[in-house]
Structure formats: C-alpha cells, structure tokens
Amino acid sequence: MTESDQAEKSSAGTAAPGQFGQLLSDNGIESNRLPDSCGVETIEVDRQQLENAVQRLRKSPEAVLDLLLAVSGVDSPESYDSVYHLWSTSKSGELVIKVRVAKSEVAPGELPEVPSLARIWSAANWHERESYDLVGIRYSGHPYLRRILNPWNWVGHPLRRDYKQPVDALNDKNPVSFR
Amino acid sequence: MKNQDASAESGAGKEEAGSLVIPAELKDTVTLTTIDKAVEFLSQTVLNTAVNWARSNSVWPLTFGTSCCAIEMMCVGMSAFDISRFGSEVFRATPRQADLIITAGTITRKMASALITLYEQLPEPKYVIAMGACTVTGGMFNDSYSVVQGVDRIIPVDVYLPGCPPRPEALLDALLKLQQKIRSESLTARRQRLYRQSPIRYVDYDSGRPVEDLVSDVHQEMNEIAEAVKFKADRS
Numbered sequence: 233m234t235e236s237d238q239a240e241k242s243s244a245g246t247a248a249p250g251q252f253g254q255l256l257s258d259n260g261i262e263s264n265r266l267p268d269s270c271g272v273e274t275i276e277v278d279r280q281q282l283e284n285a286v287q288r289l290r291k292s293p294e295a296v297l298d299l300l301l302a303v304s305g306v307d308s309p310e311s312y313d314s315v316y317h318l319w320s321t322s323k324s325g326e327l328v329i330k331v332r333v334a335k336s337e338v339a340p341g342e343l344p345e346v347p348s349l350a351r352i353w354s355a356a357n358w359h360e361r362e363s364y365d366l367v368g369i370r371y372s373g374h375p376y377l378r379r380i381l382n383p384w385n386w387v388g389h390p391l392r393r394d395y396k397q398p399v400d401a402l403n404d405k406n407p408v409s410f411r
Numbered sequence: 412m413k414n415q416d417a418s419a420e421s422g423a424g425k426e427e428a429g430s431l432v433i434p435a436e437l438k439d440t441v442t443l444t445t446i447d448k449a450v451e452f453l454s455q456t457v458l459n460t461a462v463n464w465a466r467s468n469s470v471w472p473l474t475f476g477t478s479c480c481a482i483e484m485m486c487v488g489m490s491a492f493d494i495s496r497f498g499s500e501v502f503r504a505t506p507r508q509a510d511l512i513i514t515a516g517t518i519t520r521k522m523a524s525a526l527i528t529l530y531e532q533l534p535e536p537k538y539v540i541a542m543g544a545c546t547v548t549g550g551m552f553n554d555s556y557s558v559v560q561g562v563d564r565i566i567p568v569d570v571y572l573p574g575c576p577p578r579p580e581a582l583l584d585a586l587l588k589l590q591q592k593i594r595s596e597s598l599t600a601r602r603q604r605l606y607r608q609s610p611i612r613y614v615d616y617d618s619g620r621p622v623e624d625l626v627s628d629v630h631q632e633m634n635e636i637a638e639a640v641k642f643k644a645d646r647s
C-alpha cells in the first residue's frame with residue numbers, strides 16, 4: 233500500500249469496506265467508504281460507475297437493494313453531491329450512495345453532470361428533476377429534465393451557495409423600494 | 412318609448428334641482444350621466460344604507476387556501492364557529508361568484524400569477540382579507556427566495572389578519588371589520604377610485620417609485636411642453 237493510498241483511506245474515515253462496498257469490490261466496481269450516516273453504510277461511487285453499481289446492487293441476491301427511497305442534491309464546499317438512498321424490501325438492508333463532482337471540474341456557466349437513474353427506477357424521475365431545479369445538477373439521460381418546483385422561467389438554482397435572490401417588487405431586496 | 416321619455420324627463424328635473432346643468436338638446440334623452448347622477452343622489456340618501464346593509468351581510472368568500480391557514484378557514488365554516496351567523500358561509504368555487512378572497516396561506520412566487528388572475532376575475536366590488544403572517548409580511552418565510560413577502564405587493568388588501576395561524580375567532584373578527592368597512596363606503600365613490608384597484612403595481616427599479624407615478628409625471632411634463640410651445644406660437 234503506497235503512502236498516497238493510506239492518506240486517502242485515512243481521509244475517508246473508516247477504512248474497511250462495509251457489506252455493500254465489499255460486494256461491489258468483489259464485482260470489480262470501485263467504491264470509497266465514507267463515515268456512516270445515522271448508522272447506515274455510506275459509500276462514494278464514481279459517476280461513470282454509478283449505473284453499473286446500482287444495477288449490481290439491485291440484482292445480486294445478497295443485496296437486493298430494490299427500492300430507491302430518495303435522490304437529493306447537496307452543494308458541498310468542494311463538490312456537488314448527488315445522494316441516493318437505497319433500501320431492500322426483502323432483506324432490510326440500507327445503503328447511501330454519494331456521487332461527487334468536484335467544483336474544480338465544472339466549467340463556469342456549466343452544470344455538473346451525473347448519469348440519470350430514471351431508466352432503472354422511475355421514482356428517480358421527479359427526484360432528479362427536483363435536485364436539478366434546486367441544486368442545479370444535470371442528470372444526463374433523463375427523459376424530461378425540467379424544473380419541477382419553481383416556475384419554468386426561474387433564473388438560477390436557489391439552494392446553491394452562490395445563489396442571489398432576484399431583486400423585484402415581491403421582496404425587500406430593493407434598497408430604494410417605495411414600501 | 413313613452414315611459415322612457417317620461418322617466419328621462421323626471422330624471423332631468425331632479426338633476427336640475429340638484430344644480431346639474433343639462434344642455435337644451437339633451438333634455439329629452441336619457442344619458443348615462445343622468446342615470447349616474449340619479450343613482451348618486453339616491454345613494455347619498457337612502458340607497459346606500461340599504462344596499463350596504465344587504466351587501467355586508469352576504470359577503471361570499473372564494474374557496475382559496477394555499478397552506479396551513481386554510482385549516483382554520485375550514486374550521487370557521489364548521490358548526491363550532493359557524494361563519495353563517497354572519498352570512499359568509501357560501502364558499503364559492505369560482506371567483507366569478509365571490510366577493511371576497513381570504514388569502515389563507517403562503518403565497519409563493521409560482522402562485523402569485525394565479526392569485527392575480529383570481530383577483531381580476533372577481534367582479535367588482537371585491538375585497539381581500541390577508542389571513543396569516545405569511546400573507547401579511549411573509550411571516551416565517553421572511554427573506555425566502557420563493558415566497559411573496561406580503562400579499563399586498565400583488566393585490567390590494569382590505570383587512571390584515573396577523574397570526575400563525577389566526578384563531579377562527581380572529582377570522583370572524585376580520586370579517587366583522589370588513590363588514591364595517593362595507594357599511595361605511597359608498598358604491599359610487601368606490602367606482603371613482605377603481606383605477607387604484609388594479610392588482611399589480613409595477614415598480615421602477617432605479618428610482619423605486621411606482622410606474623403609475625412616473626407615467627403621470629411624463630404626462631404632466633408633456634402638457635407643460637405643449638403649453639410652452641402654444642405660448643410661443645401665440646406670441647409670435
């Protein structure tokens with residue numbers, strides 16, 4: 233094990249892969265274990281391998297993570313995260329998958345791209361639209377990636393750290409407002 | 412036809428008594444002004460009281476609830492609080508049959524255009540009770556990106572009813588306040604200030620002044636210029 237590997241492992245927190253991380257690495261899919269979230273195993277998966285990994289987790293008889301509970305987007309200081317909560321209806325297993333796109337990789341004016349899971353779970357359709365709407369993660373391969381909560385002509389993604397509210401007659405942002 | 416003429420004559424007679432000058436060639440016609448004047452004369456005396464009494468006791472609200480405050484609005488319609496004691500139990504499902512919007516709930520920016528449409532579809536005279544902290548000032552969604560910070564930014568409000576949510580008794584109180592307001596106003600006076608009832612006030616972002624005012628400023632300026640030009644032309 234090289235030094236850089238060690239450094240990466242220690243920064244990732246828990247070194248030993250959990251049940252699902254082990255399953256993935258047995259199938260030749262890399263994953264990185266993160267600190268557990270509320271006692272649930274949490275792994276980070278590269279975005280190129282996301283579809284592969286969830287297909288494997290869904291189909292393999294040891295895991296059967298066949299229910300997608302939620303897709304959420306997070307604007308972390310260093311990256312844009314797309315977070316998937318998977319659950320098994322038959323084996324009561326639970327897993328959190330994070331896909332991180334570093335901010336340095338995203339060109340200014342562009343949105344981070346993550347593959348869409350709408351083909352695998354149709355539940356992902358609206359969740360991904362919401363996370364596109366509010367955090368601005370573009371899900372490539374999504375059948376209808378359009379704003380779902382905000383009006384269609386909305387500018388910007390409101391839950392981003394750098395979001396600036398519009399200045400108009402509907403709020404107090406205008407310093408010379410007559411109200 | 413005869414009847415009309417007769418009524419016109421009597422109407423005109425009355426107007427002359429009320430010191431309204433009617434040109435000779437219009438003496439035998441009924442014009443809108445004469446009817447208006449007659450109605451105004453009547454309304455200043457007996458009509459207003461009677462009509463307002465009837466109007467104020469049958470304020471029909473629109474079924475409009477966008478979030479938690481709507482629960483209290485429903486509660487007020489049930490038998491425990493019983494809004495029908497005050498004649499407002501007829502919640503209408505269409506704005507065209509309603510007199511009042513109780514904006515019960517948060518108004519988001521996405522809902523704002525729908526609310527404006529609903530307000531415009533209400534037939535005049537129309538009233539608005541801003542129910543709940545959300546619609547009075549934005550309430551606990553103060554500084555939110557998606558919530559309209561006070562519904563009076565998009566439609567004119569008659570009664571403000573703070574509370575999160577207000578008790579049903581408070582809504583009844585607001586209704587009584589509105590009834591007082593209706594009893595104390597005159598329909599003709601209301602019609603004269605109709606232009607101010609337009610739902611949205613556009614604001615100029617550079618000066619922060621309502622666009623209405625800016626437009627009237629420009630009109631005034633144009634009049635001044637026209638007068639100056641005329642003055643020059645007269646002198647030369």
Ligand code: SF4
Binds near residue numbers: 577
């Ligand atoms: S004022 Fe309070 S109760 Fe009423 S809609 Fe707003 S949050 Fe809900």
